[in-house]
Amino acid sequence: MKKDRIAVAMSGGVDSSVAAALLKNQGHDIFGLMLRLWSEPGQDNKGQNRCCSPASVSRARQVAAILDIPFFVIDSRKEFHQNVVQFFIDKYSAGVTPNPCLECNRNIRWGHLMHKALSMGATRIATGHYARIIQNKDKWQLLRGCDNSKDQSYALSMLGQSDLRRTLFPIGSYTKNKIRSLANDFDLPVAQRQDSQDLCFLADKDYRRFMHDYAPESLNPGPIMNTSGETLGQHKGLPLYTIGQRKGIGVSAPEPLYVLSKNQSNNTLIVDKIDKLGKSHLKAKKVNWISGTSTEHKIRAKVQIRYTAKAVGAWIKPIDDNEVEVEFDHQINDITPGQAAVFYQDSVCLGGGIID
Amino acid sequence: MDKQIYMDHAATTPVDPEVLEAMLPLFTNEYGNPSSIHRWGQRADYAITTAREEIAEVLRCEADEIIFTSCGSESDNLALRGIALEARELGKGNHLIVSAIEHPAILRTAQQLQNHHGFDITILPVDQHGLTSPRDLKTVIQPDTFLVSIMYANNEIGVVQPISDLAAITHEHNILFHSDAVQAAGQLPLDVETLGVDLMSVSAHKFYGPKGVGLLYAKRDTLTHSQQTGGSQENGLRAGTQNVPLIVGMATALKIVVARQQNDNSKMKTLRDRLIKAVLETISDSILTGHRTCRLPNNASFAFEGIDGNELIMHLDLLNVAASSGSACKTGNPEPSNVLTALALSPKLSLGSLRLSLGRDTNDSDIEYLQQVLPKVINNMRGTP
Numbered sequence: 001m002k003k004d005r006i007a008v009a010m011s012g013g014v015d016s017s018v019a020a021a022l023l024k025n026q027g028h029d030i031f032g033l034m035l036r037l038w039s040e041p042g043q044d045n046k047g048q049n050r051c052c053s054p055a056s057v058s059r060a061r062q063v064a065a066i067l068d069i070p071f072f073v074i075d076s077r078k079e080f081h082q083n084v085v086q087f088f089i090d091k092y093s094a095g096v097t098p099n100p101c102l103e104c105n106r107n108i109r110w111g112h113l114m115h116k117a118l119s120m121g122a123t124r125i126a127t128g129h130y131a132r133i134i135q136n137k138d139k140w141q142l143l144r145g146c147d148n149s150k151d152q153s154y155a156l157s158m159l160g161q162s163d164l165r166r167t168l169f170p171i172g173s174y175t176k177n178k179i180r181s182l183a184n185d186f187d188l189p190v191a192q193r194q195d196s197q198d199l200c201f202l203a204d205k206d207y208r209r210f211m212h213d214y215a216p217e218s219l220n221p222g223p224i225m226n227t228s229g230e231t232l233g234q235h236k237g238l239p240l241y242t243i244g245q246r247k248g249i250g251v252s253a254p255e256p257l258y259v260l261s262k263n264q265s266n267n268t269l270i271v272d273k274i275d276k277l278g279k280s281h282l283k284a285k286k287v288n289w290i291s292g293t294s295t296e297h298k299i300r301a302k303v304q305i306r307y308t309a310k311a312v313g314a315w316i317k318p319i320d321d322n323e324v325e326v327e328f329d330h331q332i333n334d335i336t337p338g339q340a341a342v343f344y345q346d347s348v349c350l351g352g353g354i355i356d
Numbered sequence: 357m358d359k360q361i362y363m364d365h366a367a368t369t370p371v372d373p374e375v376l377e378a379m380l381p382l383f384t385n386e387y388g389n390p391s392s393i394h395r396w397g398q399r400a401d402y403a404i405t406t407a408r409e410e411i412a413e414v415l416r417c418e419a420d421e422i423i424f425t426s427c428g429s430e431s432d433n434l435a436l437r438g439i440a441l442e443a444r445e446l447g448k449g450n451h452l453i454v455s456a457i458e459h460p461a462i463l464r465t466a467q468q469l470q471n472h473h474g475f476d477i478t479i480l481p482v483d484q485h486g487l488t489s490p491r492d493l494k495t496v497i498q499p500d501t502f503l504v505s506i507m508y509a510n511n512e513i514g515v516v517q518p519i520s521d522l523a524a525i526t527h528e529h530n531i532l533f534h535s536d537a538v539q540a541a542g543q544l545p546l547d548v549e550t551l552g553v554d555l556m557s558v559s560a561h562k563f564y565g566p567k568g569v570g571l572l573y574a575k576r577d578t579l580t581h582s583q584q585t586g587g588s589q590e591n592g593l594r595a596g597t598q599n600v601p602l603i604v605g606m607a608t609a610l611k612i613v614v615a616r617q618q619n620d621n622s623k624m625k626t627l628r629d630r631l632i633k634a635v636l637e638t639i640s641d642s643i644l645t646g647h648r649t650c651r652l653p654n655n656a657s658f659a660f661e662g663i664d665g666n667e668l669i670m671h672l673d674l675l676n677v678a679a680s681s682g683s684a685c686k687t688g689n690p691e692p693s694n695v696l697t698a699l700a701l702s703p704k705l706s707l708g709s710l711r712l713s714l715g716r717d718t719n720d721s722d723i724e725y726l727q728q729v730l731p732k733v734i735n736n737m738r739g740t741p
């Protein structure tokens with residue numbers, strides 16, 4: 001068998017197609033893999049997961065044919081359902097707002113796919129993520145992608161040394177525009193589709209309807225209160241609300257009200273005016289330090305609380321190996337339990353944890 | 357580039373250079389439409405008439421009993437639907453019998469006739485080697501059975517059915533017999549007289565002819581209803597301007613394959629038997645699927661316990677071996693095929709099937725290479741060093 005064979009995770013999209021083309025051009029021995037993921041049966045999506053619709057499979061197959069590389073589809077429906085869909089249902093049912101993409105990266109891409117790739121003789125996998133990996137002495141570091149508007153390091157913050165050592169992000173130092181023009185140069189046909197396939201397994205875009213259908217027992221009506229303890233109305237079940245939500249709460253008030261928190265223990269939805277939404281503090285659990293070692297002392301970093309949020313200056317204080325407290329320099333809105341808090345120093349991603 | 361070993365001749369074969377040669381002028385200079393009256397048309401008509409006669413000679417039938425189609429699937433469809441339509445119209449019956457290991461071109465067509473057109477179908481089971489028994493066939497024949505369709509040789513496990521015995525039984529009951537001979541053509545005798553078939557499907561790309569052309573043999577006066585309506589080509593049984601180059605290619609390929617048949621078969625059989633022996637000896641928990649002797653000369657099909665057939669194909673591809681699996685699907689949906697299910701293999705085995713199908717150019721070193729890599733791949737996949 002040849003040395004250093006690379007498995008490229010292909011989606012049929014422009015990013016992973018160009019990633020494959022770049023590696024091929026550099027003379028690597030590569031093959032393409034695509035995951036078949038579970039999907040809710042439905043009309044709109046024809047029962048197909050948006051990350052691997054028949055159109056994207058045939059597009060990826062076409063790209064593989066142009067690059068003259070082997071290409072295979074791997075059935076990961078069971079693993080995806082267990083690790084991502086069930087996780088999604090469980091977390092929403094428990095009153096927090098999960099990030100399924102992160103979980104998919106953790107368990108499916110750097111789990112099932114990595115495992116299959118290695119068993120097929122690959123030594124590394126490559127993906128079309130906008131992020132970079134560099135080796136700094138004996139440590140591997142994850143960096144933001146050069147195209148700030150496309151950076152995907154947030155959803156990769158759960159990777160560890162053994163993952164990074166075996167991973168390539170060939171497009172991480174390019175801009176999206178450059179990738180499009182490279183696709184053109186390589187004569188690659190690429191689908192005109194959205195970059196992100198958020199909640200790819202829903203039949204439509206409505207996660208609330210999904211919860212109604214798949215976890216009706218989690219939807220128990222209860223009181224809506226403001227921070228002064230006044231009852232303002234009835235909610236339809238805590239999983240149906242997210243932190244920072246304004247529309248569709250179902251109570252009328254002279255000033256707009258926002259969801260501040262969900263109190264699972266007494267099934268209460270707490271809402272109030274916007275000035276109450278800000279917080280300067282959070283606790284994160286299940287913290288992953290990409291370097292493999294947690295910090296002993298408090299450190300300065302910028303912390304990003306959502307995929308699309310801006311990173312904000314903060315102190316990070318370790319509580320133990322898996323938990324930290326984050327003290328922001330100023331108040332920020334929409335700190336949402338279940339989402340990841342991801343820590344950066346300049347463009348280096350230090351890791352992250354799940355907001356408690 | 358490393359050596360590439362193509363062991364998937366049951367899926368399709370390369371076009372014989374001589375066949376290509378015979379077709380080329382018909383794409384360029386001789387482009388006439390065989391239905392045209394002028395000389396261009398006459399020359400094209402002459403080309404397909406000659407092809408038809410050459411094929412009729414191999415099948416030992418009349419030239420006008422051959423209907424050119426676009427592929428084996430179309431031939432199967434035309435046979436089943438055409439005969440069914442006629443049976444309905446003439447009140448000849450409402451029941452048809454197909455075997456459990458038919459190609460989807462037969463099975464899905466029969467299912468549609470049942471689900472949407474009110475026909476009754478019986479699926480004739482097979483034994484653990486994939487053989488249908490004439491005795492079983494007798495028991496499922498009903499007074500209103502009008503057609504029995506049983507394939508000559510199976511595409512996945514290569515089992516060859518006792519066609520003439522089966523046909524004899526249907527004829528005792530005045531029932532028509534169709535056989536899908538798509539896999540058999542090229543390796544087994546196609547003499548319709550000896551076989552006793554009334555209808556038979558053939559596809560050129562399985563015997564070193566081009567893709568996209570096939571034929572249906574239909575004994576005179578059996579088939580009167582076309583599926584594709586329009587012009588009166590092919591005796592009014594299949595409308596559409598004939599694909600002259602491909603038809604000539606098919607006839608040329610058939611002539612060549614028949615001439616080489618004995619030699620090719622015995623060579624492939626020797627290599628195949630060596631491969632089968634080696635695999636069963638060196639790989640634990642493996643079985644040969646299909647029948648030991650009633651089997652196509654080029655077919656070696658196995659099932660391995662605890663192996664995902666889909667992944668096995670990928671591993672082999674990465675080792676430059678083209679193979680296939682009845683448990684595999686290019687969209688990553690591993691489910692045992694109807695054939696493997698019909699054999700009643702244990703689920704552990706039925707997901708781990710592998711079909712290696714040899715070709716006329718398969719040689720010693722190909723088989724040696726497979727003998728070397730296959731046990732390694734399987735052990736590797738099973739996690740046993």
Ligand SMILES: Cc1ncc(COP(=O)(O)O)c(C=O)c1O
Pocket residue numbers: 367426427428429430432459461507509510511536538539559560568570
């Ligand atoms: C037994 C059998 N019948 C029918 C077909 C369909 O033939 P074609 O590909 O020409 O439609 C095949 C080919 O895969 C086959 O093996």
